[in-house]
Amino acid sequence: MKLHTATFTLDTEEGTAPYVDIKPHLRQIVKASGIHTGIFALFSPHTTFAIFFGEFAHVYTTQGGE
Structure with missing residues (x-):
């Protein structure tokens, strides 16, 4: 079984709930x-985050508003 590990960093603004499209980062890692x-596992140590996909893609702006 092949295993690959990679990291990337996102900078966000304090006090906001930004919605960041991380697909480009993930696609580059897979490539x-x-x-x-196989299976792609995503882990974010020491932070609070959520992953929205599909049905939620149209609900929020990148600044966190509806």
Whole structure:
């Protein structure tokens, strides 16, 4: 089984709830891994975060508003 580990950093503004599109970061990680099938696990140590996808994509602006 092949394993690949990578990291990336996001800078956000204090006091806001930004919604950041991380797909470009994730696509680059997958491409660099050379892995074509499997499981992608995402971990964010020491932070509070949530991942929205699909049905929530149209609800929020990048500044966190509706």
